[in-house]
Amino acid sequence: MSETELTAWGRDVRAALCPVCDWTYLLPAAARLPRCPHCFGAELEPVAEEVMQLPYVSPPELVLPFEVRPEELSQQVLRFAEGIPYPPEDLNPQALQSRLQPVYLPAWLVDVDAVAHWQAEVGFDYEVLSHQEQYSDAGSWRSREVKETRIRWEPRVGRLQRHYDNLPAPALERAAELMRDLGSYRVETARPYASNVVEHGLVRLPDRLADDAWRDAEPLLHAAAADECRQAARAEHVRDFRWAPQLQGRHWTLLLQPLYTTFYHDDAGQPQPVLIHGQTGKLSGVRRASLKRAQRIALILGGIAAAILLLSLIALVASVVLPPLALVGAIGIVLGIILGGAALIPLVRVWAFNRKPVSGGS
Ligand SMILES: [Zn+2]
Known part of the structure; x- marks a missing residue:
């Protein structure tokens, strides 16, 4: 991490760490340290080392803008809450939107120069014309021309000297998990980084070393080179591409991907974080049913059941002097027992829902 890389952010920045979930962020040096926008479990703490010493701070190059509209977001929240029995109030x-925190998730971009001899088989499409005889409804044979596309494979060798720009690779250990819950990002809208980006949202710092990430970039480089050799041969297909490239001048930068985070309070008043894809609005978070709300409903139903049982008992006692009341009392007791049993249903539903494995998405 050099001085020039730090100035590439265009603002004085500092790093901060969440003591609960260990996420590290970059934010403007003058900014107040907020609550961790990932777990909302604690306020961020300044990182002891100078930002300069952090191994994971590389200059930003491209940014994907936030695209999701507020009304889209409301709909996604409603969909997220749907299917939760007695969702917490x-x-x-409104609550989720009022707490939105923009965050940028990092991805590595690597540039590299490659020199290599290569060999491959390239394929050319060609059409074969044949005739098919068909018996028609009119009672006669008809001949039909059929065009079929086949591939002619030819071996090729060559030498390649190329510069490759912005091969992507995950910059977070949990990137695969996050993308599985949220969905991946479309990179077509990427634009050059501008320094106001750090003012707009906290930048999550990579926790995966560039050398580690290279393993994911390498297959992309291989595929890109194979495709270029296909283009050079003016062929439609390529297979069995082999090369042993000499790679030089690997240069790592960051792509920043938009994420909103927010939370809701569960019954215990604990914040339950919700992550929202900044392009699609897809939500991911823990869905918790509210035992408190279920208890309130159970108490009301239970109270009514108790009242009916009490009145029925009075009716049964009174039936000693007024016999027709015995029937009323008996029906009342059955009703009261059924209603008393029904009062347990909300509690059982919430218990069963909250027992499900903790994961989510909408
Ligand atoms: Zn945290």
């Missing part, structure tokens, strides 16, 4: 679009 705090899990509503």
Whole structure:
């Protein structure tokens, strides 16, 4: 990490760490340290080392803008809450939207120069014309021309000297998990980094070393080189591409991907984080049903059941002097028992829902 890389952010920046979830962020040096926008479990703490010494700070190059509209977001929140029996009162679009925190997730971009001898088989499409005889409804044979595309394979060798730009690779250990829950990012809208980006959202710092990430970039480089050799041969296909490239001048930068984070309070008042894809609005978070709400409903139903049982008992006692009341009392007791049993249903539903494995998405 050099001085020039740090100035590439265009602002004085500092690093901060969440003591609960260990996520590290880069934010403007003058900014107040907020609550961790990933777990909302604690306030961020300044990182003891100078930012300069952090191994994972590389200059930003491209940024994907936030695209999701507020009304889209409300709909996604409603969909997220749907299917939760007795969702907590705090899990509503207004509350979630009022706590939105923009964050940028990093991905590595690597540039590299490659020199190599290569060999491959390249394929050319060609059409074969044949005739098919068909018996028609009119009662006669018809001949039909059929065009079929086949591939002619030819071996090729060559030498290649190329510069490759911006091969992507995950910069977070948990990137695969995050992308599985949220969905991946479309990179077509990427634009050059501008320094106001750090003012707009916290930048999550990579926790995966560039050397590690190279393993993911290498297959892409291989595929890109194979495709270029296909183009050079003016062929439609390529297979069995082999090369042993000499690679030089690997240069790592960052692509910043938009993410909103927010939370709702569960019954215990604990914040439950919700992550929202900044392009599609897809939500991911823990879905918790509210035992408190279920208990309230159970108490009301239980109270009504108790009242019916009490009245029925009075009716049964009174039936000693007024016999027709015995029937009323008996029906009342059955009703009361059924309603008393029904009062347990909300509690059982919440218990069963909250027992499900903790994961989510909408
Ligand atoms: Zn945290």
